[in-house]
Amino acid sequence: MNTVVKIKDLVKRYGDLIALDHLNLEIEQGEIFGLLGPNGSGKTTTINCLLSLLSFDKGDIEIFGKEMTPVSYDIKKDIGVIMQNVAVFDELTVYENIDYFCGLYINDKEKRKQCVDDAIKFVGLEDFRKFYPKKLSGGLLRRLNIACGIAHKPKLIILDEPTVAVDPQSRNRILEGIQELNKNGATVIYTSHYMEEVEQICTRISIMDKGKKVAEGTKDELKRMIKNTETIIIEILELPDKAYSEIASLPHVYDSRFENGKLSVYCSGGKHNLTRVLDVLQKNELGFGRVYTELPTLNDVFLEITGTALRDKED
Amino acid sequence: MQVFKAMMKIMRKRLPSAMIYIIVFVVISILVTNASTKDNKFEVTKLNICVFDEDDTPESRALTEFIGKTNDIDEIENDRDAIIDALYYKRVNYALIINKGYAEKLAAGDTADLFGSYHIDENYSVVYIGQFLDEYTTSVKAYLAMGKTVDEAISCTEKALSQHTDVDMLRVDKGGNSHYSVDFAGYFQYMPYILIAAVFIVICQVLVTMNKKDIRYRTNCSCMNSSKYTTQLILGSGLFVVSVWLLLIIIGAVLNKEMYAGRAWYAVLNSFIFSLVVTAMAVFVASFEPKENVLNIITQVLSIGMSFLCGIFIPMEVLSDKVLSVARFLPAYWYVKANNMIADIEPFSRGDVLLCFIVEAGFVLMLIMLTLLVRKVKYSGAAIANTAKKAAVSH
Numbered sequence: 001m002n003t004v005v006k007i008k009d010l011v012k013r014y015g016d017l018i019a020l021d022h023l024n025l026e027i028e029q030g031e032i033f034g035l036l037g038p039n040g041s042g043k044t045t046t047i048n049c050l051l052s053l054l055s056f057d058k059g060d061i062e063i064f065g066k067e068m069t070p071v072s073y074d075i076k077k078d079i080g081v082i083m084q085n086v087a088v089f090d091e092l093t094v095y096e097n098i099d100y101f102c103g104l105y106i107n108d109k110e111k112r113k114q115c116v117d118d119a120i121k122f123v124g125l126e127d128f129r130k131f132y133p134k135k136l137s138g139g140l141l142r143r144l145n146i147a148c149g150i151a152h153k154p155k156l157i158i159l160d161e162p163t164v165a166v167d168p169q170s171r172n173r174i175l176e177g178i179q180e181l182n183k184n185g186a187t188v189i190y191t192s193h194y195m196e197e198v199e200q201i202c203t204r205i206s207i208m209d210k211g212k213k214v215a216e217g218t219k220d221e222l223k224r225m226i227k228n229t230e231t232i233i234i235e236i237l238e239l240p241d242k243a244y245s246e247i248a249s250l251p252h253v254y255d256s257r258f259e260n261g262k263l264s265v266y267c268s269g270g271k272h273n274l275t276r277v278l279d280v281l282q283k284n285e286l287g288f289g290r291v292y293t294e295l296p297t298l299n300d301v302f303l304e305i306t307g308t309a310l311r312d313k314e315d
Numbered sequence: 316m317q318v319f320k321a322m323m324k325i326m327r328k329r330l331p332s333a334m335i336y337i338i339v340f341v342v343i344s345i346l347v348t349n350a351s352t353k354d355n356k357f358e359v360t361k362l363n364i365c366v367f368d369e370d371d372t373p374e375s376r377a378l379t380e381f382i383g384k385t386n387d388i389d390e391i392e393n394d395r396d397a398i399i400d401a402l403y404y405k406r407v408n409y410a411l412i413i414n415k416g417y418a419e420k421l422a423a424g425d426t427a428d429l430f431g432s433y434h435i436d437e438n439y440s441v442v443y444i445g446q447f448l449d450e451y452t453t454s455v456k457a458y459l460a461m462g463k464t465v466d467e468a469i470s471c472t473e474k475a476l477s478q479h480t481d482v483d484m485l486r487v488d489k490g491g492n493s494h495y496s497v498d499f500a501g502y503f504q505y506m507p508y509i510l511i512a513a514v515f516i517v518i519c520q521v522l523v524t525m526n527k528k529d530i531r532y533r534t535n536c537s538c539m540n541s542s543k544y545t546t547q548l549i550l551g552s553g554l555f556v557v558s559v560w561l562l563l564i565i566i567g568a569v570l571n572k573e574m575y576a577g578r579a580w581y582a583v584l585n586s587f588i589f590s591l592v593v594t595a596m597a598v599f600v601a602s603f604e605p606k607e608n609v610l611n612i613i614t615q616v617l618s619i620g621m622s623f624l625c626g627i628f629i630p631m632e633v634l635s636d637k638v639l640s641v642a643r644f645l646p647a648y649w650y651v652k653a654n655n656m657i658a659d660i661e662p663f664s665r666g667d668v669l670l671c672f673i674v675e676a677g678f679v680l681m682l683i684m685l686t687l688l689v690r691k692v693k694y695s696g697a698a699i700a701n702t703a704k705k706a707a708v709s710h
Binding site: 053076077079081089101 | 317318320321324325328524527529530532533534535536537538539540
């Protein structure tokens with residue numbers, strides 16, 4: 001595999017505040033690489049440094065094997081950027097907008113026309129070519145924003161929280177689009193604080209906190225880093241202490257809680273954990289309602305590594 | 316030329332607003348030009364007079380007939396209310412009553428209490444008729460004193476008063492020369508207002524749009540060379556400003572009905588330099604990325620404010636020294652000063668006119684430097700760093 005992005009010992013300071021603390025990242029070709037972290041964890045600073053929009057104090061950044069500088073136009077021509085905010089001209093139509101941003105990369109008129117048509121088709125805006133952005137719904141506007149960033153067919157696509165304030169339907173469409181772009185050969189860097197999205201599409205994930213990389217790996221690798229492998233939840237009206245103690249002492253159970261008629265059993269590894277818990281309930285002749293299990297999420301990973309929930313940090 | 320093309324497309328949307336200013340300016344210029352041409356004509360006007368002859372003698376009838384030769388005699392009922400109504404509604408300018416005993420008094424050389432009159436106020440018509448009657452009776456009295464009979468005296472008086480003098484209106488200009496009249500100078504005097512309004516409405520808005528934070532971010536991420544990008548922005552802005560300026564210059568030539576010559580070229584050069592000043596001002600204001608409503612306020616304050624302070628709307632000679640001392644710090648002051656010199660409203664001196672041009676050019680340089688400074692702060696890594704720092708600090 002070729003390394004597309006290589007960040008080595010990146011340090012960015014704002015006075016006494018360290019925004020990026022010796023950050024190291026390597027992103028391989030064909031990956032959908034997720035940068036996950038709460039607001040202010042350094043995701044956007046990393047992207048800005050990566051794109052040479054921001055100078056940094058220490059470290060090296062290489063893209064496509066070459067050092068990235070503000071004037072590395074040969075590198076920039078293969079990068080597509082899609083930001084959180086929609087960056088289009090209200091005065092230009094859908095087609096003109098895509099053509100403009102594509103034209104910043106491709107001079108050849110014929111080639112550009114083809115690229116613009118492909119991008120319009122890709123995001124499904126064929127019926128809105130002559131529409132002005134103000135006439136588009138929020139979801140369509142996001143699609144236009146994406147089309148403007150990918151029309152020149154970049155090899156590396158950077159998406160900085162592209163689904164903020166997007167309705168679920170449009171969000172799914174955007175995520176599917178990113179996966180399709182990846183299938184077509186593009187390497188994707190995806191920053192978000194939405195764990196579900198990152199879990200859904202990223203092949204490899206780096207979790208950032210306070211400017212540092214706290215964990216990195218595939219979704220499964222990250223989940224294996226933590227103790228919890230399964231959480232069993234059973235709705236039960238009452239649970240005598242004897243039965244509760246029996247459950248807590250079952251093999252692979254490392255924690256359990258009974259609150260508001262809900263029993264949560266945290267298991268670490270092993271098989272048949274659910275059967276064993278249900279056996280205890282039957283043996284004690286206890287009736288129960290809904291039974292379900294939850295696999296660990298990236299939030300659990302984040303919680304265990306940093307001691308704080310990712311969701312809490314957003315607030 | 317992608318940036319240039321996009322700029323042109325965005326400009327096209329803004330053009331109607333700018334055209335409204337230019338059209339209004341041209342219409343006003345045409346009206347002013349036509350109005351000033353009429354000042355050179357002289358026409359003899361006739362007054363509407365009604366005469367009530369209470370004496371009814373050959374002498375009084377002769378006077379009525381003579382009045383009717385140079386004025387229109389209207390007949391009105393001899394009733395006070397009817398006369399006042401006619402005067403009020405301006406159907407007549409003057410109601411003359413020839414008192415009974417007019418002929419006798421005139422023959423005796425007594426000119427007192429010969430006439431009565433109704434009139435609304437002491438306007439020029441009243442004064443004119445009063446002077447005429449006074450002149451008439453004084454002349455008759457003089458001829459009688461010379462030993463002529465009453466008939467001879469009246470005849471001689473009418474002959475003497477029928478003498479006409481040809482009148483030619485000569486306009487006393489405050490300045491002007493063969494190639495650059497005061498009317499033409501007036502057209503150029505108002506040009507800064509239109510240039511500021513039109514250029515700000517279009518260029519500022521377009522530059523603000525092109526430099527919107529998110530769009531700028533996307534552009535900076537692209538492989539478009541930043542100097543190429545800036546060059547295309549300058550080219551687009553320049554093309555618009557030169558087009559507007561050229562249009563105004565052509566309209567000026569059409570209104571003046573002759574091609575620019577002699578000193579008029581100084582005015583053309585003056586307006587060109589000022590259009591550069593306006594462009595630099597627009598680029599400077601745009602660098603702050605004001606919102607549309609704020610930009611409209613800035614445009615009005617700059618265009619109207621400068622016009623009042625610098626002698627565009629009000630002639631410089633009427634402005635107080637205090638106002639002029641403040642106006643010196645504004646580019647329009649030097650434009651108007653140069654224009655006044657070119658039109659001989661102020662003594663012409665080539666050196667002084669060039670000095671005004673240099674000061675205007677100085678404003679251009681100063682504004683460019685200020686713009687570069689603002690852009691350096693706003694668009695450099697510092698701006699992005701600031702945003703990133705805020706995020707990091709909030710964390």
